[in-house]
Amino acid sequence: MVPMSKLNPSELGVFQSIPATKHVEPAIATDPAAFEAVVRSRRSTRVFDDTPVPELVMRQCLELATLAPNSSNLQCWEFYWVRDESKKKELVKYCLGQPAAATAQELIVCVARLDTWRRNSRLLLEQLESQQSGAPASMLHYHRKIVPLAYGQGPFNLLGPLKKLAMAILGLTRVTPRGPAGKSDMRVWAHKTTALACENLMLSLRAFGFDSCPMEGMDERRIQKLLGLPRTAEVCMVVSAGKRATHGIYTKQFRLDKSLFVFEV
């Protein structure tokens, strides 16, 4: 934890300064109405018909999923497209046999990894260093020095409470980032990033003319065993895909009044 405190305030400069970069990526023209149609027509579909989802569409949607923003670009997600018939049958059972799974053409287990960030940070550094990427020094510094400090929780997450305490003390007198500190924070962190990708996945399916349903009601342990995953690979959600059956969406979309959720302050 000592190095963490050293981050304040000198290392904060890494975050506050604008580096000199050469990359230019102009914003391309987009079609807001076409986008809005995708968002508005995406409904959680409980019953699918028999129309298959083309392989290429599935692969395309999975690729678009991984273009979601993610925490420190550590890409702590995994997507298991379960194609094997017997595995799929098991998976339907583990999704409590709900029609959204049982009638689905395809099922994707979306996984939040608590344990791949070190590997991914290392691989990312190799890319950034080797490919004349034009990455600013601060980005390299971030992956070399700050990522291990920020995300490391020590053996058995023992550093978690210490980090929390240190940040609470520092936080008494100065602006201090508060996490992730401990296993609960790391879980939140990994699921958050994975959910961003899940939303891309579901919207992509809709954009390509298909429907989806995100499922959280499932037997996570049995799914982990089915896929040979460790406990550090948590199931964020299972996403089913197919074309909506005539009565596959049970009701119109219900949202509570927006004054409960959106505040201008």
Add this chain to the structure above:
Amino acid sequence: MVPMSKLNPSELGVFQSIPATKHVEPAIATDPAAFEAVVRSRRSTRVFDDTPVPELVMRQCLELATLAPNSSNLQCWEFYWVRDESKKKELVKYCLGQPAAATAQELIVCVARLDTWRRNSRLLLEQLESQQSGAPASMLHYHRKIVPLAYGQGPFNLLGPLKKLAMAILGLTRVTPRGPAGKSDMRVWAHKTTALACENLMLSLRAFGFDSCPMEGMDERRIQKLLGLPRTAEVCMVVSAGKRATHGIYTKQFRLDKSLFVFEV
């Protein structure tokens, strides 16, 4: 916890049967290329230029955010669009002064609520019951009976460990949903749903010609105080909005090889 065990297997029928519904909502035509352009051109933007984001665009994007799928439709999210100049200045500091916040035209604090699901479930039930919604009986039953059991964690989350234990024991012999059990699970649950909406928000901004940056590196405690939020209102991320400056995106998009993340099994 006794009622939980009663859910198996009789109550599982609620999930497994397809209810008779009258609602029909045909899939509308969508434009996959237009959607893909939005996803591919969304980049985390570190520096914004001086172009303002029209009020109407902000409100539209915030509305589209709340159309994301969410857990049991409990809408456990909140969005604070911080417009007051002095509050905004404070918020930039609490985002560690990073350029993505300091140069942003607009800032939205996206909040995951651990404590609004009871209210929202009640309000939703009122809607479902009163508006001749055509909601299937199973949906009403779900909100009346299952939601309180599934999401209730008892005072001070004391039921969490008991739920975990009960589900582990049940899970030895039968397919059993594993959560949410305890505070850590509830945090994951609320942030997951909020992140789905955040992705809608960021893609929407892009679709309307603007850019965004999601920020997790921030002083959550100070932001909670600034907005008068309780500890059960956790900051999922702060999303900044504006138009990208010429060098506002530091590098091309880096993703590690997809063989690390996408598996066909």
